[in-house]
Amino acid sequence: MGLALSSSWNAFRHTDAKQMIFEILEAGFTDIELSFNLTQAMLNGVEEILRQGKVKIVSLHNYCPIPDGLEREEALPDCFAMSSLDEDERAYALKFARRTIDTAASFGAKAVVLHCGRVEIPDKTRQLVDLCNSGLKDSQVFNKMFQQAQFERKANAGKFLSQTLRSLDELNRYAVQKGVLLGIETRVYYREIPSYEEIGVILGKFKNSNIFYWHDTGHAEIMEMVGFARHTDFLKSYGSNMIGLHLHDFFKGQDHLAPSQGALDFNQFKPYLKKDTLKVMEAHYPADKEAVIRGREFLRGIFDGAA
Secondary structure: OOEEEEHHHOHHHOOOHHHHHHHHHHOOOOEEEEOOOOOHHHHHHHHHHHHOOOOEEEEEEOOOOOOOOOOOOOOOOOOOOOOOOOHHHHHHHHHHHHHHHHHHHHHOOOEEEEOOOEOOOOOOHHHHHHHHHOOOOOOHHHHHHHHHHHHHHHHHHHHHHHHHHHHHHHHHHHHHHHOOEEEEEOOOOOOEOOOHHHHHHHHHHOOOOOEEEEEEHHHHHHHHHHOOOOHHHHHHHHHHHEEEEEEOEEEOOEEEEOOOOOOOOHHHHHHHOOOOOEEEEOOOOOOOHHHHHHHHHHHHHHHOOOO
């Protein structure tokens, strides 16, 4: 598999899919992941471009297209949580995830990347990151906040994880019918599902199904920075079940940098790449075209010839 670029890099600069994809082509990519902030009108434009054979859609990030009634800025992957105890919200999450799976099938994409909900507790991940950046990771205030976070999550996680597992069961059965794989993505905030351990629960429950692991390089690095899990543990434990990676760089708690713009060692991922592993660069604003091109060449220098 070649290197793809997520449209999260430039989607918000465009309302027309042709312009969005032309900019991606200019950066040297023909493989694309469609991000979660695209309207149905934009996807209609993508379909027209696909018929011309200029690009390949390798994956989609749920929700794609955006859910009915929401503006693009509101339509985040967590706008409806599949873990919700509110059955109406959970039903919306499933409805629009199925629509994403339908879109993936119609575009010939291999996979849909999923966020799997959250434990409904206050989240202090960013405060913990700020304390780390201030040199206070060993301080009493950090330790108190960290321990409280662990306690609150453990005390409340069960009922939300159960809802996630119910939802994934339904989505997996639908994905099997459509011939689309589902990638469970490494999360960035500690209250989100799945945690490091919960990834194992999900993969164990859905062994030999259409549900796999999707590794996010920046998210795993934040988990290690704060102390919730080691980056390498995700790879060692779940790399054999990995269908794709979001590749972006990381520096002092900031992720989604273009590769080569931070301090992340991308060589560590090579042993886990298979021939058909999806490799998706997920650089966000303010990365410009030159930074994305440098990131592309940087990654190709590492991954060419691997798997």
